[in-house]
Amino acid sequence: MNKPELLAPAGDLEKLKMAIVYGADAVYLGGEEFGLRKASKNFTLEDIEEGIRFAHKRNKKVYVTLNIIPHNEDLIGLDEYVSELEKIGVDGVIVADPGVFSVIRRVAPNMPIHLSTQASATNYETIRFWYDLGIRRIVVARELSLDEIKEIKKKLPKDLEIEAFVHGAMCISYSGRCLLSNYMAGRDANRGECAHPCRWKYNLVEEKRPGEYFPIYEDEKGTFIFNSKDLCMIKYIPELIEAGICSFKIEGRVKSQYYVATVIRAYRKAIDEFFRYKKNYVYKEEWLEEIKKASYRDFTTGFYFKKPTGDDQIYENSSYIRKYDFVGLVLDYDKKTKLATVEQRNRIFVGDEIEIFGPNKEFFTQNIEEMWNENGEKIEVAPHPQQIIKMKMKEPVEEWDIIRKARKD
Incomplete structure (x- = not known):
């Protein structure tokens, strides 16, 4: 094979x-x-x-x-x-x-x-x-x-x-040959503009009973929009x-x-x-x-x-399940100081528990004990998109390694 x-x-x-x-x-x-x-x-x-x-x-x-x-x-x-x-x-x-x-x-x-x-x-x-x-x-x-x-x-x-x-x-x-988006939103899926109306939540309304909304579900005879x-x-x-x-x-x-x-x-x-x-x-x-x-x-x-x-x-919703946030991308690592240079991708705080993984390594978990900004100043939070920060790592990391954090909500 x-x-x-x-x-x-x-x-x-x-x-x-x-x-x-x-x-x-x-x-x-x-x-x-x-x-x-x-x-x-x-x-x-x-x-x-x-x-x-x-x-x-x-x-x-x-x-x-x-x-x-x-x-x-x-x-x-x-x-x-x-x-x-x-x-x-x-x-x-x-x-x-x-x-x-x-x-x-x-x-x-x-x-x-x-x-x-x-x-x-x-x-x-x-x-x-x-x-x-x-x-x-x-x-x-x-x-x-x-x-x-x-x-x-x-x-x-x-x-x-x-x-x-x-x-x-x-x-x-x-296989994607859809007319629904064009019909409902004026965006032609077959020309690259799908609005994904199949993900919207629908109810059925009968012409002579306005205001009465019937849920759409599947039975042995089929379904409507799913x-x-x-x-x-x-x-x-x-x-x-x-x-x-x-x-x-x-x-x-x-x-x-x-x-x-x-x-x-x-x-x-x-x-x-x-x-x-x-x-x-x-x-x-x-x-x-x-x-x-x-x-x-x-x-x-x-x-x-x-x-x-x-x-x-x-049938309940079209939302994604999100258990973790992508909070940082490792740009560089200094083996002597054990400091990683990181590009922030979502807000992170000193004290956060994070997971770090890479293409050729299993993830490890640690808490952020200290962070520094580009000027070498200690900071408690990295709030700015793609802010460059430094943090100490308990294990060696490499360029392209990813830092994620479990969501609290």
Whole structure:
């Protein structure tokens, strides 16, 4: 068995670097146009080029999303953009639309193209169609079970790669092909502007009984609008590999830097442990507990083992569960003085109990005994965003290590 690629979201350059440092084999990102995540900061061409240099120096890959479902005006400038991506060395592009595909083939015939989940590839004949056109990686629709993925792998050539989402937010609509946001908020999800109305709380009102609000829930006949739990497959690494999935995709380009580091680190550990021990591999509950220290909704296995039911949805609210805050990023460490230089990310106080973890170390806990500002003055609190402070560490730390604090609310 080949070790699967761990593919991380990168909403901006900082998140790209964090994902790679914390164990991603590749990242996917969006430029300022032609992608489906306008809510993330996204990348200028200069940012993409810097990200590629950072990744390639560490033998990692960068893929760019061009998965918009375009109208005529959305195609303006696509030729030039694809040409620029080719020049700066992008490792592949992610595409959903046949027209965008044809432009890339014309402008950059050697560019690797991955078929986006937005294309809703759910069967081996559809995938064979795209394979015959030259695509060698398919991001399969989220509506497929592991058994269906196995069948696709058996019926198609061995050089076809299957990429699948294994963690993150789930969409109500068929692999993201949603009209609800456009209808209710005037924001077209298929052109990168989803307002996520599936997360809103709804009641049903009958025309002749105004003011009477009936709750929306699921029964044996189905449901109306639903707010899905988050996908989490960290318990099932062996099953994912056995099914033939070669790239484990994490959702979350609009999620935080801390979220990316936490989730990627947990999946990295699980994958590496599987390939270290093979038949003697044992899943560790601590990996899931670490994931739960980033923001999350309750978890589901999506469509992998069965068709989702009401148990896979959330009807009470659309809020995330947040048990910890990201409060600092280590920039430097002096072994002699044991002082760490830290960039503050949330307010922290002398006396706070904190946890520190890194890409290659388990977390340790300590209390903040003293802090100093950039002028060397003692301070009791670091209240300013991205304030540079120093604090003593009871164990050695490194650049990129993260400091978190349990929330009291």
